[in-house]
Amino acid sequence: GACALGIFLGGYYALNAEKEFTSTAVFKIDTSKSGGMSLGGEIGALASLAGLGGEIDRSNLPTDMVTGRIFIEKLDVRLDFQADPYFNTYDPEAVDPLWKSLVKRAIGWQKSSADPQEVVWQGIVKKYIESIALEETDEGATTIMATHSNSQRAAEIANTIMDTIIFAAKEKRNAQQDEQLAYLSNTLAKAL
Numbered sequence: 294g295a296c297a298l299g300i301f302l303g304g305y306y307a308l309n310a311e312k313e314f315t316s317t318a319v320f321k322i323d324t325s326k327s328g329g330m331s332l333g334g335e336i337g338a339l340a341s342l343a344g345l346g347g348e349i350d351r352s353n354l355p356t357d358m359v360t361g362r363i364f365i366e367k368l369d370v371r372l373d374f375q376a377d378p379y380f381n382t383y384d385p386e387a388v389d390p391l392w393k394s395l396v397k398r399a400i401g402w403q404k405s406s407a408d409p410q411e412v413v414w415q416g417i418v419k420k421y422i423e424s425i426a427l428e429e430t431d432e433g434a435t436t437i438m439a440t441h442s443n444s445q446r447a448a449e450i451a452n453t454i455m456d457t458i459i460f461a462a463k464e465k466r467n468a469q470q471d472e473q474l475a476y477l478s479n480t481l482a483k484a485l
Contacts, residue, residue, distance in 0.1 A: 313440050316447035318455040321434040322462045354429045355458055365421050371453055375413060379442050380420045383413045
């Protein structure tokens with residue numbers, strides 16, 4: 294009897310549980326500090342002396358950037374988390390259950406007058422952090438795993454995060470190269 298009940302409950306759960314899909318995007322960014330800029334001869338030696346050589350930066354995982362609220366708000370422009378019921382579960386018409394309202398009244402809990410938009414964003418950020426995971430492979434590649442109730446949406450989110458990270462890395466590398474070239478040109482001008 295207990296086995297039959299267990300099988301029945303397991304089957305019921307399998308048929309009625311909310312399904313979640315995980316999509317993975319794997320990529321690797323060149324992390325050399327010189328940003329791929331190869332300087333030969335005397336200029337390369339001067340760059341090495343100035344500390345602008347080709348050392349490798351091993352911190353490849355941008356976890357802090359990806360889980361930050363500013364990053365999530367920028368992603369919202371492309372992914373519209375506010376219109377996605379998986380991320381935005383805020384219901385302005387929600388009413389507490391009777392037991393909860395009685396407990397709140399008994400302890401004197403007053404409903405906070407929080408800004409509804411801020412409540413929406415707090416919920417989106419919380420669900421985003423639960424649904425997005427970053428890992429580094431043994432080869433130094435970055436793996437982004439996005440979980441969602443819709444498989445296509447999970448893939449879209451993972452790919453958009455990957456594209457955003459790659460774009461930010463390219464922008465950072467270009468800014469570093471410009472800074473290095475400006476420093477080298479000033480140093481060479483002073484030397485001449």
